[in-house]
Amino acid sequence: MLNQLINLYKESFGSAPRDVSLLKAAGSNRQYYRLFSESDNKPSIIGVIGTSAEENKSFYTLAKLFAEQQLNVPAVYAISDDAACYLQEDLGDLSLFDYIRKGRENGGNYNEDERMAVESVIRELPALQMKMYSPEVFKHCYPMESMDKQSIMFDLNYFKYCFLKLKGLEFNEVRLQEDFERLSSHLLDVSEYGFQYRDFQARNVMMKSGHNYYIDFQGGRRGPVYYDLASFLWQASSQFLDSFREQMIEAYLQELQSFIKVDKEVFKRKLLLFVFFRILQVLGAYGYRGLWEKKQHFIESIPLALKNLNGLKDKGICDDYPYLKQIVVELTSDNQPLNKASGNLAQQLLEQDKSYYKKAEKPLVVRVFSFSYKKGIPQDESGNGGGYVFDCRSTHNPGRYDQYKQINGLQKPVIKFLEEDGEILGFLESVYKLADFHVKRFIDRGFTNLMFAFGCTGGQHRSVYSAQHLAEHINQKFGVEVRICHREQNVTQILQAK
Numbered sequence: 001m002l003n004q005l006i007n008l009y010k011e012s013f014g015s016a017p018r019d020v021s022l023l024k025a026a027g028s029n030r031q032y033y034r035l036f037s038e039s040d041n042k043p044s045i046i047g048v049i050g051t052s053a054e055e056n057k058s059f060y061t062l063a064k065l066f067a068e069q070q071l072n073v074p075a076v077y078a079i080s081d082d083a084a085c086y087l088q089e090d091l092g093d094l095s096l097f098d099y100i101r102k103g104r105e106n107g108g109n110y111n112e113d114e115r116m117a118v119e120s121v122i123r124e125l126p127a128l129q130m131k132m133y134s135p136e137v138f139k140h141c142y143p144m145e146s147m148d149k150q151s152i153m154f155d156l157n158y159f160k161y162c163f164l165k166l167k168g169l170e171f172n173e174v175r176l177q178e179d180f181e182r183l184s185s186h187l188l189d190v191s192e193y194g195f196q197y198r199d200f201q202a203r204n205v206m207m208k209s210g211h212n213y214y215i216d217f218q219g220g221r222r223g224p225v226y227y228d229l230a231s232f233l234w235q236a237s238s239q240f241l242d243s244f245r246e247q248m249i250e251a252y253l254q255e256l257q258s259f260i261k262v263d264k265e266v267f268k269r270k271l272l273l274f275v276f277f278r279i280l281q282v283l284g285a286y287g288y289r290g291l292w293e294k295k296q297h298f299i300e301s302i303p304l305a306l307k308n309l310n311g312l313k314d315k316g317i318c319d320d321y322p323y324l325k326q327i328v329v330e331l332t333s334d335n336q337p338l339n340k341a342s343g344n345l346a347q348q349l350l351e352q353d354k355s356y357y358k359k360a361e362k363p364l365v366v367r368v369f370s371f372s373y374k375k376g377i378p379q380d381e382s383g384n385g386g387g388y389v390f391d392c393r394s395t396h397n398p399g400r401y402d403q404y405k406q407i408n409g410l411q412k413p414v415i416k417f418l419e420e421d422g423e424i425l426g427f428l429e430s431v432y433k434l435a436d437f438h439v440k441r442f443i444d445r446g447f448t449n450l451m452f453a454f455g456c457t458g459g460q461h462r463s464v465y466s467a468q469h470l471a472e473h474i475n476q477k478f479g480v481e482v483r484i485c486h487r488e489q490n491v492t493q494i495l496q497a498k
Helices: 002-013 053-068 101-105 112-131 149-167 173-188 226-233 242-256 264-292 296-314 322-332 342-356 412-421 423-444 462-478
Strands: 019-022 031-036 045-049 076-079 085-089 193-196 205-208 211-214 221-224 365-372 387-391 449-456 481-486 491-495
Touching (some): 002 031, 002 045, 002 076, 101 112, 112 193, 112 211, 112 226, 149 173, 149 423, 173 264, 173 322, 221 226, 242 264, 264 296, 264 423, 296 322, 387 423, 412 423, 423 449, 462 481, 462 491
Parallel strands (some): 365 449, 365 481, 387 449
Antiparallel strands (some): 019 031, 045 085, 193 221, 205 211, 481 491
């Protein structure tokens, strides 16, 4: 893949780079390289190799649309034909996160230069959100155009399965789901919408020549503006004090008023609800990236996020969600010293995680079904009783159109329809995260059976496509045996262990 990146540079600039250096990985699985020109007088270029072609295309296109609005983002120069890699402007190595390091290490006591640097970013946020608020922008967003109930439930399930389950916390699925549904309705009951950056944090702001530049916006979509402000000011590792946050919220609202009218007090109350939601989603990410993928930065951030969650609980934000509040109380009073250095708790979490593993005596076998809800959910033949059932009926149905009624989700016309429509891709992206987590844990813990099932109206199109793609994904990534059953199509297949 690196050779493809070098060839793209060659095609774009007329000669191969003099030198190539791999940059330190951040939170994503993308690889970043600094490519140096043969001439010392020409600037270096950043080359990116991504794991998702659709995500790469989204970043490349959105960057151009940002630039058209005269918003500071890296210039993009070229993208490969298969969208596996692209070239962008080198903005240097100084992020806002690095610039305010001393204040962060000083317990959130930022000096005047640091405070002004943060405020300048906060004041620029409304322009990013409002100038990019257009249908032309949203049709290029990946994996979905808008923050809706489905995307909120994906994030809340991320918290449930990748943090609560991993931490070993027992909970009632039905009662928790009821509170999730209520929280989802409250989050969407707002009128202040814009371009939702999604990963707006100090690490994604680069400082160059006295200006702020914004990166990693490829997950953006249409959504409530509160989310980005909550993401930034309650980023666990930034450790902003409440008094500092209040100043920044005032600065944000001053700029936002030039675009839309808002009631400040109402806005502030609603903001805390999004802070609550964002922290839950972040804990899911920390569980996935930290305790599963073993990335130390995310492990160390868990106690800080729990500390933020504890502060919200004390403000009564959880009161409308009684069962979820019980879980928050248990998480934040888990005999853990939240006010002490995070290293001790992070190490404890790692040790707990390691001791939970045991050597597998038999290989894991994964069973994946597609089915019609009209004929009932498939039985678990293994007797294990573990796994997931996913409802595909929220996505666009090819079965509504005559040309697809006699064919199924294994055939090219249906596959093309679903992938060009794109809804199924966003749906599966979240499924993959949950599935990857569970397959890895089941292998580590010596479990031998795991089941996934996808249901739709007829068990013919969406469920078949989803089941087949998840099965191939698991077999390719983990090398385990996967047994596929498209029940309503009378199709079975075994993907052999590798």
